[in-house]
């Protein structure tokens with residue numbers, strides 16, 4: 044499918060990546076989605092907005108990944124009984140996003156799963172906290188909650204409920220396993236426990252400060268979110284970011300990717316019985332974070348990316364330190380990879396465990412590193428590269444086995460590729476300014492930022508509001524985590540495996556709860 | 562196996578490495594170990610509870626078990642259940658959807674219990690604040706003994722917070 048062949052009129056948004064925006068009607072939307080899916084397009088995100096204060100109704104936003112870039116569709120909905128076509132038959136990943144839009148704004152998909160998703164007992168079913176006439180601090184009394192889990196009937200089937208608080212140091216969520224003996228027949232996830240009203244919070248912030256909140260949607264992906272937010276804000280303001288700042292952003296994004304892969308590879312070894320792996324990888328990760336702290340002022344690199352550029356620069360000396368650290372980490376990671384590869388016990392636990400076949404991954408729309416381990420060869424750094432990735436020729440890791448082993452291999456390959464990219468960035472880093480003031484945004488100006496974080500692609504879409512005391516306000520900001528797409532895949536990955544393998548399988552995806560629950 | 566052993570030998574003992582940068586760590590670690598021994602005479606057991614964090618604080622809590630900080634060697638363990646815990650390490654603002662679970666974890670922890678609010682969000686509500694979905698600071702839901710600021714606090718700051726908690730200095734929140 045090509046955008047030019049469609050009856051819909053698209054207009055480009057200015058900015059660092061190709062974004063095409065169009066208004067659609069209720070009949071066009073599913074038709075366009077079907078045509079996009081048949082042409083290899085994917086659903087990126089689905090969210091809503093309240094436009095009643097502008098004398099309109101509501102609006103549904105749908106973002107799709109197409110060959111030409113990001114297609115951002117707007118569907119106007121009436122103020123009374125806003126309903127939209129159910130997109131989950133075309134894109135299964137839409138199902139939970141539609142439930143979230145219903146919980147927060149009261150926009151309902153016609154048909155599909157009508158159960159709440161982010162709403163637990165925090166507010167009544169007929170109140171919608173993201174509506175603009177609901178104050179952010181509205182305090183609701185706790186509501187009764189009776190969530191309808193799907194029951195598996197049969198001889199010898201029993202249920203194991205786990206969470207929301209888990210045994211280890213991990214985020215909260217609820218998992219309900221239906222098992223026969225040790226074998227898992229079905230897993231049903233119940234998420235939303237760490238929903239803390241992030242989208243509502245954005246609406247009280249000035250546009251030029253939202254990057255700090257975006258950088259805390261999912262702390263492990265703070266660089267990806269901050270960059271996506273700034274890209275969106277810079278697009279809305281028509282801001283040209285100094286080149287050096289863009290290269291610094293890429294340096295940090297790759298450092299974040301490596302930090303997370305190092306941490307997860309250690310945890311995966313540990314979950315498969317090799318405590319040595321955890322000790323070694325966590326040591327490398329600590330070295331890596333200490334360098335972040337020493338050179339950039341924050342171990343996790345929070346708030347280093349700011350609207351208009353970067354908050355800290357890099358000295359010539361620091362470049363040498365970073366390059367030397369790449370050599371050390373590369374050497375050590377190769378040794379550890381050889382140990383993981385040759386360790387029979389480890390490979391026995393990794394191979395064929397938690398499989399998501401390429402067919403299943405394509406149907407579910409699995410993205411990011413989990414997608415690339417299941418034959419979904421898609422990486423924004425390759426397919427829709429923003430600067431400086433358009434100059435870096437990223438090699439994409441891609442495998443087809445879709446098991447824990449494949450997700451481990453993808454992580455190793457991405458470490459080595461990111462090390463190569465960091466060396467290139469250090470060698471070719473352009474000179475010049477690292478920050479420029481953000482020009483004022485016109486009221487209603489929109490922007491999108493789309494970044495391949497370590498887990499997968501992060502989307503931030505925002506709209507500037509009226510000018511306030513501190514510059515433009517934020518009328519609406521939606522952050523989308525790749526975990527939305529991959530949580531449903533985890534439900535499939537565990538099927539037919541044994542319960543004790545769940546922590547290992549779960550870790551091999553390492554999805555975000557906070558990024559998803561918002 | 563040979564590769565594995567070689568790597569272990571080559572790595573050596575990393576705890577207390579890099580003396581210049583780690584002097585505070587060395588001192589904190591020693592005091593922490595002494596305090597655990599003096600107060601408890603056995604391992605200190607911690608239950609971590611994420612009440613709504615962005616997961617950044619969890620990353621630094623994980624780091625406590627890496628070979629540099631090596632919390633376990635100081636006699637401090639993370640437990641899978643609050644029933645065995647001496648101390649709750651709570652992160653994040655308390656999401657309303659987590660309120661019941663947090664209160665239950667607190668009630669299930671045997672007295673005398675300590676609560677360490679870890680990170681800006683746990684101390685004050687942080688960047689997320691209070692809203693229809695968030696209670697803000699941890700002390701608005703359960704009693705807090707010590708608050709460790711930082712976004713996220715460094716592993717060293719968390720260790721110092723644990724030390725403060727077990728040596729009995731109570732900081733009113």
Ligand code: SF4
Nearest residue numbers: 615617680681682712
């Ligand atoms: S204190 Fe900072 S790192 Fe910790 S949960 Fe809050 S935002 Fe995240």
